[in-house]
Amino acid sequence: MAGKGLRIGRGGRQQQQQHGFVTEALRVRVAKILEDFRASDREVYTFEPCLSKQERSAIHQLCRKMGMISRSSGNGAKRCLSLYKSKRKQQNNRNEEEPVTSLTFGEESNVILQDLFTRYPPDDGDLNEDISQNNVKTTTNSPWIQDTSFCRPSFSKDEIKKKIETLSSKINGDLNLRKTAADIAKLPIASYKHVITSSLEAHQVVLISGETGCGKTTQVPQYILAHMWSKCLACKVVCTQPRRISAISVAERISYERGETIGDTVGYKIRLESKGGKQSSIMFCTNGILLRLLIGRGNRINKKIPPAKDTLLEISHIIVDEIHERDKFSDIMLAIIRDVLPEYPHLRLILMSATIDAGRFSKYFNGCPVIHVPGFTYPVKTYYLEDVLSILRLKDENHLSHATFSSAEEVSPLTEEYKTALDEAINLVVCDDELEPLLEIILNERSLNVCNYQHSVTGVSPLMALASKARVGEVCMLLSFGVDYSLIDTNGRSALDWAQQENQIEIVEILTSHLEKDHSKLAEEEELLNKYLSSINPENIDTVLIERLLKRICCDSCEGAILVFLPGWDDINQTRRG
Known part of the structure; x- marks a missing residue:
């Protein structure tokens, strides 16, 4: 349909526009009419009965996008389309108080909404962006509760000493924990404990380059915690992992090594799930969770809204693991952290990588010290x-x-x-x-x-x-x-x-x-x-074969663990159900 010579709500329609095609010119012209109507005091706007079915459909879509109500009435050549402002817009124009409506959602809707607010939680600015600057005081008293997962525990010196004694007695009194502690002491990273803690005392950024299997992922957070507790100081060590399953499994492993329940000293926070909180001294999360925290902080600063509490002041150490993977979240996150480090002199950043190209990351952080930890590879027999x-x-x-x-x-x-x-x-x-x-x-x-x-x-x-x-x-x-x-x-x-x-x-x-x-x-x-x-279809995962192989391994071996790598979360769930 050609837009030339078209009149909307004022006159007739050209014969060449009857073939059902809606031009961009028409859409622009309709959008202008809708904008003018929304800004006016009029409550109803009616187009003259000169629109085709396709044109009315396009206007209905534009109205929905702009939050308006549209209805068609009449038959045949007399069928016309009318616009109405939503009740909220009418009340705003009349300066009337908006009534509070209570809605009850089903279980499926609650899951979807929980996912939405976990992915994109409202910060102070989002909750108050429609309130004038004169009402800033009210915004700080918003009912939105700040997430305390990354807040530092409020432990006294006596409480810290008691925790140290409890941990020591727990390990000494359990044969399995003693055996685990003996195995941990043999890891290559164990001989670098003092080097790591002393480097963090002297530098704000430290890079640890260690081969796979050296123990850096599970031991470095515990070294930092032990060092801080030895000085009777509380700390909040935030450790990021590129994947959800890594964050959960490492947190569970460290809790096991300490003889604790997940969520006590060690916790994790991922999308739609978390264990632990303010009382946890070590918190694992994905790169995306920490990036969201940093971006939320920037939004509050840009909108000049004073936050109730700056979370970065609560965090004492940030450990970014697997930095060599270079995903989109970690790259942006490291750039933001590098920029904010001068504002938080208490904050320590530990970068950990299995790559030998540690010099590039060290250079990016102004020549930070690099600690090289050797490793050893476990014997592997390959079956096809x-x-x-x-x-x-x-x-x-x-x-x-x-x-x-x-x-x-x-x-x-x-x-x-x-x-x-x-x-x-x-x-x-x-x-x-x-x-x-x-x-x-x-x-x-x-x-x-x-x-x-x-x-x-x-x-x-x-x-x-x-x-x-x-x-x-x-x-x-x-x-x-x-x-x-x-x-x-x-x-x-x-x-x-x-x-x-x-x-x-x-x-x-x-x-x-x-x-x-x-x-x-x-x-x-x-x-x-x-x-x-x-x-079989080679494109699909054969869960039956996996199940049979797992049963055979369990029958043939006495002890050990099995780690199965699958392409995606759907495949993991399908194998689980099988």
């Missing part, structure tokens, strides 16, 4: 989908039976002294038929990096040496350990070639049978995998 399918099919086989041995494969590299000892032991087997030194090393270490070691000059492995000497028992032992029988020496010979060269018929049969079994196993695994992939 075809392995899992085979494990679940062969119920009589314990899939963990060989994991204890093979999992130590990459614990630590062999030292030069050890390599020399292995070279000598292999030479004694090959040249002098003396097997005891080599067998002693293998049985003492029980590690694949020993069993698969190759002589530094000849490339001979323990399996090759034993295969050439008809040591059937020892060869079977190495094969059961999962030794690599495909290794070749400097002359290109494998263990099977060594046995054939020395005419060790029984060893040749064992190695050949083992080789054929492996080939057959690979073929069976491939067939299993193809059948499985043809029967």
Whole structure:
């Protein structure tokens, strides 16, 4: 529809505008009419009966957006559209007091409203933006209750001393807690406790760069708390995590290490859920929660509304973990914190990262000190989908039976002294038929990096040496350990070639049978995998397979924990329900 020559509420409609298309010019013109009507004292505005069905629909939509009421009346060519101001607007124009209406919501509506106010809680400015500056005193007495989750506990010196004594007696009186404390003392971060606390005394910002598994996430907040309590000072340590599940799990872990219930000394606050409050000295939250706190503070300052209490004055330490992930919340949050730090000299910022590129973050915070903490990787054995399918099919086989041995494969590299000892032991087997030194090393270490070691000059492995000497028992032992029988020496010979060269018929049969079994196993695994992939949708998470695998692991192992990584929250819930 062309907007040219169109008259709204004053005259007729052009014939070329009857095909149902509503132009932008029409929308602009209608919006201007609505604005003028809203600003006027008139209570009703009626368009002349010259509008098409599509035009009336567009005006209805604009009215709803502007908070007005619109109704159509009449039939056929006499059908017209009328606008009414909402009751609230009419009362405002008449300076009448707005009546208070009480509404009762259902359970589903309450959940949605709780989600809304948790995501976008009203601050002092939002609650009072329609009140004049002369009524600022009234705004500070608003019924909105300030969240005290990030307020510092009001502990006296005697209360702090009592808490220290309670914690100590609780750990000493519980065997599991003592064992946990002993394990914690072995973490790489433990030897850096004094360095961390002394650096925080001297600097406002400290960056801790530690490898995964060094213990920085669970121990640094406790080091800070212990240091502050040793001076009989209350503190509020706010620790941010990039994900909800991380905030909850770390808070629960620290509470367990202290023998406490979550929400006591350690709490967390995430969207729609929180444990603990002002009495909690350590509070975990997501990056988004802390960012909302910082932005809310900025809104109050920009609107010149005096807050009841500045929350940043209550927080003594902020720990930002996993800063190397660089999500949108953490980047904005760090920028804001850097700008406000000079206003809060008491506030300490601890940045923690697993990346080696700590210099960039240190430079961003004016060359703050960096504490490098070493770490260690735990031994990991990898199973692929075809392995899992085979494990679940062969119920009589314990899939963990060989994991204890093979999992130590990459614990630590062999030292030069050890390599020399292995070279000598292999030479004694090959040249002098003396097997005891080599067998002693293998049985003492029980590690694949020993069993698969190759002589530094000849490339001979323990399996090759034993295969050439008809040591059937020892060869079977190495094969059961999962030794690599495909290794070749400097002359290109494998263990099977060594046995054939020395005419060790029984060893040749064992190695050949083992080789054929492996080939057959690979073929069976491939067939299993193809059948499985043809029967499921690869785009969906197979919760049934996960459940069966978890049951099998629980049956095969005695102790430990299982951590399952899934793509999203919906997948987690679906697996839970399954």
